[in-house]
Amino acid sequence: MEPVPMLLAMTYRAMGDQFHDRLRQIGLEPLRPAHGYVFRFLKEKRATTVDIGQHLGVTKQAAAKIVAELDEWGYVLREPHPTDKRAQYVALTTKGRDYLKFADNLWADLEAEMAEAIGADTVVTIRQGLAAYLQHVHGEDQPGLRPVW
Amino acid sequence: MEPVPMLLAMTYRAMGDQFHDRLRQIGLEPLRPAHGYVFRFLKEKRATTVDIGQHLGVTKQAAAKIVAELDEWGYVLREPHPTDKRAQYVALTTKGRDYLKFADNLWADLEAEMAEAIGADTVVTIRQGLAAYLQHVHGEDQPGLRPVW
DNA sequence: CAAAGTAGTCAACCAAGTTGTCTAACCTTA
DNA sequence: TAAGGTTAGACAACTTGGTTGACTACTTTG
Numbered sequence: 001m002e003p004v005p006m007l008l009a010m011t012y013r014a015m016g017d018q019f020h021d022r023l024r025q026i027g028l029e030p031l032r033p034a035h036g037y038v039f040r041f042l043k044e045k046r047a048t049t050v051d052i053g054q055h056l057g058v059t060k061q062a063a064a065k066i067v068a069e070l071d072e073w074g075y076v077l078r079e080p081h082p083t084d085k086r087a088q089y090v091a092l093t094t095k096g097r098d099y100l101k102f103a104d105n106l107w108a109d110l111e112a113e114m115a116e117a118i119g120a121d122t123v124v125t126i127r128q129g130l131a132a133y134l135q136h137v138h139g140e141d142q143p144g145l146r147p148v149w
Numbered sequence: 150m151e152p153v154p155m156l157l158a159m160t161y162r163a164m165g166d167q168f169h170d171r172l173r174q175i176g177l178e179p180l181r182p183a184h185g186y187v188f189r190f191l192k193e194k195r196a197t198t199v200d201i202g203q204h205l206g207v208t209k210q211a212a213a214k215i216v217a218e219l220d221e222w223g224y225v226l227r228e229p230h231p232t233d234k235r236a237q238y239v240a241l242t243t244k245g246r247d248y249l250k251f252a253d254n255l256w257a258d259l260e261a262e263m264a265e266a267i268g269a270d271t272v273v274t275i276r277q278g279l280a281a282y283l284q285h286v287h288g289e290d291q292p293g294l295r296p297v298w
Numbered sequence: 299c300a301a302a303g304t305a306g307t308c309a310a311c312c313a314a315g316t317t318g319t320c321t322a323a324c325c326t327t328a
Numbered sequence: 329t330a331a332g333g334t335t336a337g338a339c340a341a342c343t344t345g346g347t348t349g350a351c352t353a354c355t356t357t358g
Contacts, residue, residue, distance in 0.1 A: 003256040004263070004272070005164045006186065007279040012157040012296045013206065014286050019154075033298055034314095037155065050336060057162065062315055064337070086323045086336045107152040114153070117285040122278040123153070129271040130156040136266040137163050147158045147296045148165060149182060149345085183345095199305060211346055213306070235305045235354045298314090303356070309349090316343065324335070 012147065015110055022106055028099070034066055035075070037145055039100040042076065042092045049090060057144015075099060161296065164259055171255055177248070183215055184224070186294055188249040191225065191241050198239060206293015224248060 016033060023029075034056055041047060041055050053063030067090055070076040075096035081087035092100070115123045134142060165182060172178075183205055190196060190204050202212030216239055219225040224245035230236035241249070264272045283291060 001276075002189075003253075004260055004276060005161050005168075005182075005256075006189075006294060007276060007283070008157045008161040008164075009182075009296045010283055010292060010294055011279045012154050012161060013294070014283060014292050015154045015157075016297060017292065018286070032314095033154075033158075040151075040155075048336070058314090059316065060337075061317085061339090065314075081336090084324070084336075086321095088337080104152075107154070111153055114282055118278045118281045122274060125271060125274045126278050127153060127156060129267045129275050130160045132267045132271075133263055134156070134159055134163060137167070143159060143163050143166065145155060145159055145162070146298055147161045149295055149298070181345095197305070207345090208347065209306075210308090210348085214345080230305090233305075233355070235352095237306080299358105301357085303354105305354080306352090308351085310347100311349100312345105312347070314344090314346100316341100318339105318341085320337105320339085322336090324333105326333080327331090328329105 009147065015114075018110055019103075019106060023103075028102065031075075031099075034146070035070060036100070036103055038066060038070065038090075039075070039092060039096055039103075042090060042096070043100060046089050046091070048081070048087050050087075052090065055145060057146040057148075070096070158296065164263075167259055168252075168255060172252075177251065180224075180248075183295070184219060185249070185252055187215060187219065187239075188224070188241060188245055188252075191239060191245075192249060195238050195240070197230070197236050199236075201239065204294060206295040206297075219245070 037056060038052055041052060045051075047055070049063050049067050050060045052067065053060040056063060056066075067076065067078075070090075071078060074093060076090050077093055078088040079091055081089055111123065137143075186205060187201055190201060194200075196204070198212050198216050199209045201216065202209040205212060205215075216225065216227075220227060223242060225239050226242055227237040227239055230238055260272065286292075
């Protein structure tokens with residue numbers, strides 16, 4: 001029997017591949033997972049580059065590169081931090097928000113297909129189970145999001 | 150609500166981090182995930198470097214590097230292919246088999262802890278659900294194992 | 299038996315991280 | 329309020345783990 005992490009990795013890849021393929025079919029430029037996760041993060045809370053790095057599980061320098069790309073491509077912009085003159089807030093542009101909305105729909109589609117294949121209740125169990133496990137292991141301060149290969 | 154793939158990635162990382170930490174505590178040299186997956190693959194079937202690359206989801210050249218490392222460290226050896234003079238079978242040494250056995254126990258421990266945290270039945274559902282999804286998406290020829298970040 | 303395909307190796311390259319260093323700004327705290 | 333420690337961000341050098349491309353020896357197919 002295969003260890004659970006192998007199943008996690010394979011499923012992650014399988015879903016990611018499909019996501020990527022469909023984005024390409026539509027003609028939307030396929031950003032990497034990290035970019036999408038940054039969008040999602042910025043939707044909920046204001047964040048600096050350091051925050052983003054922590055969320056992704058990479059160094060601040062790596063996060064800075066990603067932010068620089070997104071800025072260059074027009075998905076985010078940097079605005080001065082209100083109280084800390086060293087820092088900058090990274091914020092989504094309209095283009096960034098649109099991309100996120102589109103991607104969310106796509107994820108929902110893929111999840112619906114998953115539900116059709118293995119049962120909606122099973123998907124719910126998986127979602128809740130994994131979330132509960134993460135909560136159990138790491139409490140509030142969640143680990144990096146990036147899988148380490 | 151977070152998309153399922155994010156949960157997969159975070160859980161994969163959380164489990165992998167714990168696995169890695171415990172190996173280190175024990176003093177066993179912590180190979181990368183890829184190495185462990187190669188062991189597991191070789192346990193079940195004889196395989197060439199090309200087979201391994203396909204299983205991991207990387208090019209044959211990348212697989213060749215991994216095999217060369219494992220050979221150098223004494224975990225595997227290469228033996229001539231019985232019918233094809235170009236090819237070589239890669240086989241586990243005793244050292245390799247021991248490592249695998251040890252790692253399997255560790256995985257089992259981690260999974261038991263997961264079961265304790267979220268319920269054994271939930272773990273079973275997750276396992277079966279993901280396996281069924283992979284089966285549904287890719288049929289017999291499974292996708293690469295390596296998550297693409 | 300010729301043509302096309304495949305296993306393995308070598309080499310050059312590339313992407314996406316890392317560590318280390320620096321400056322300017324911030325935060326004690328004595 | 330000055331001093332010492334910390335932090336955000338930028339820049340540079342480097343490492344890792346992959347990629348593509350080319351080539352040889354061998355195999356398979358028509």
